[in-house]
Amino acid sequence: MVDGHLLLNIAVEACHPSPCGPNTKCHVANNQAICTCLPGYRGSPLSGCRHECESDHECGSQQTCRDFKCVSPCSDCGVSADCETVAAHRAVCKCPRGYHGDPYRICSPECTSDGECPSYKPACVYNACINPCTNVCGVNADCNLRGLTPVCSCPRNMTGDPFTYCRPFEARKLTKSE
Structure with a gap:
């Protein structure tokens, strides 16, 4: 009969020296070295x-190496920004229409109500004044706001x-029949 202490030594010796390659762990199962x-x-x-x-x-051209893993760099875009594309492993970020700011930090709407807009652009439409x-209006026409x-x-x-289209009045000559 084999002593339990002897079995433990045989099991431990299966991993010493380790038959596994670099960056691995060796453990013993059924008296055999298992590498993971x-x-x-x-x-x-x-x-x-x-x-x-x-x-x-x-990594692929649309990815970047982060924490030793290939991932999309679009997470580099700021709050409310769009990731337009990825070029040379970097996200190309842009503020959406009606927003302004640094697309790598935060994009904010230009306005959320008409009262936030200047008098020369008085209406807030889709977050833009x-x-x-x-x-x-047509060519040569005037536009006034009501x-x-x-x-x-x-x-x-x-x-x-x-x-x-607005055109100048043309003076007409009256004929005898008019």
């Missing part, structure tokens, strides 16, 4: 385990459709 990669490492435990990456160049008259509603009209001495 250490947490955070991967590969072949017999030849050695390594991190998923040590530098960005070991705008002039409701911009590109609303509250925040644009009202198009042809200027004095002009006629036409203020939503398409």
